[in-house]
Amino acid sequence: xxxxxxxxxxxxxxxxxxxxxxxxxxxxxxxxxxxxxxxxxxxxxxxxxxxxxxxxxxxxxxxxxxxxxxxxxxxxxxxxxxxxxxxxxxxxxxxxxxxxxxxxxxxxxxxxxxxxxxxxxxxxxxxxxxxxxxxxxxxxxxxxxxxxxxxxxxxxxxxxxxxxxxxxxxxxxxxxxxxxxxxxxxxxxxxxxxxxxxxxxxxxxxxxxxxxxxxxxxxxxxxxxxxxxxxxxxxxxxxxxxxxxxxxxxxxxxxxxxxxxxxxxxxxxxxxxxxxxxxxxxxxxxxxxxxxxxxxxxxxxxxxxxxxxxxxx
Numbered sequence: 001x002x003x004x005x006x007x008x009x010x011x012x013x014x015x016x017x018x019x020x021x022x023x024x025x026x027x028x029x030x031x032x033x034x035x036x037x038x039x040x041x042x043x044x045x046x047x048x049x050x051x052x053x054x055x056x057x058x059x060x061x062x063x064x065x066x067x068x069x070x071x072x073x074x075x076x077x078x079x080x081x082x083x084x085x086x087x088x089x090x091x092x093x094x095x096x097x098x099x100x101x102x103x104x105x106x107x108x109x110x111x112x113x114x115x116x117x118x119x120x121x122x123x124x125x126x127x128x129x130x131x132x133x134x135x136x137x138x139x140x141x142x143x144x145x146x147x148x149x150x151x152x153x154x155x156x157x158x159x160x161x162x163x164x165x166x167x168x169x170x171x172x173x174x175x176x177x178x179x180x181x182x183x184x185x186x187x188x189x190x191x192x193x194x195x196x197x198x199x200x201x202x203x204x205x206x207x208x209x210x211x212x213x214x215x216x217x218x219x220x221x222x223x224x225x226x227x228x229x230x231x232x233x234x235x236x237x238x239x240x241x242x243x244x245x246x247x248x249x250x251x252x253x254x255x256x257x258x259x260x261x262x263x264x265x266x267x268x269x270x271x272x273x274x275x276x277x278x279x280x281x282x283x284x285x286x287x288x289x290x291x292x293x294x295x296x297x298x299x300x301x302x303x304x305x306x307x308x309x310x311x312x313x
Contacts, residue, residue, distance in 0.1 A: 056105060059080055060234065066289070073108050083118045086119055089254065096254065102132075103132050137161070156184075163188060197298060199297075206271050209271035249272045
């Protein structure tokens with residue numbers, strides 16, 4: 001009776017041992033790989049740097065003709081950014097950076113774009129932790145569609161309104177409008193413009209870049225390329241209008257093979273040829289309408305004009 005019981009049990013025990021051994025071999029073969037891949041993925045995510053901020057245009061043209069506009073909107077051709085390209089670029093940046101602290105959707109005048117809400121939605125989906133700012137002059141806010149307000153509200157996007165003199169009388173009404181829509185409005189009055197261009201190209205690029213890097217450094221994204229600022233991406237408007245040849249940097253191709261976020265930061269931390277045409281010895285002038293004249297962007301001309309006016313007074 002005992003032998004009859006032990007024989008089947010012995011066979012069963014052998015089967016268990018073989019099964020356990022098989023499982024151990026399986027674990028031995030696969031767990032290290034799983035652990036390695038998990039660690040690799042974690043290290044990749046944790047190893048990604050953060051980009052402090054980025055700006056991008058929904059349009060290059062504008063509905064407010066400002067003298068000496070830093071983004072050359074008065075002389076820009078009509079341009080509407082592609083939402084498909086925007087989504088590709090945002091996704092690529094999300095692979096390069098763990099976060100972008102501040103993303104500024106602007107122009108030109110971004111509300112001229114018929115699908116502005118989609119740009120906000122895509123940006124929030126791919127950068128859930130970013131501080132998204134929609135930068136506008138406010139002229140078209142009263143006509144903005146419901147989809148725009150709903151998207152701003154749902155994505156916690158802040159409207160940064162640059163309040164130029166023609167809009168100053170409307171600021172209280174626009175604040176009430178935004179409040180009724182549940183959207184934050186951050187108004188900033190702008191009375192003065194600054195001419196930063198050294199048209200002779202004689203600036204020391206390293207010192208100019210260092211000054212810019214510490215104060216006004218806003219990398220600019222356009223069509224798959226990341227630029228040090230908006231100038232290199234938009235200077236072609238200036239060159240075409242005034243028949244100049246200020247160098248237009250090619251920017252960083254964010255789709256380049258083997259490019260990492262850290263490499264992008266390294267490249268952004270070096271001066272470019274355009275820096276020779278920038279100066280912090282600026283010319284300041286009151287806001288007014290643009291006459292689309294070369295002198296509006298010429299820092300030396302505007303400084304001399306200001307000094308002459310002071311002497312005449």
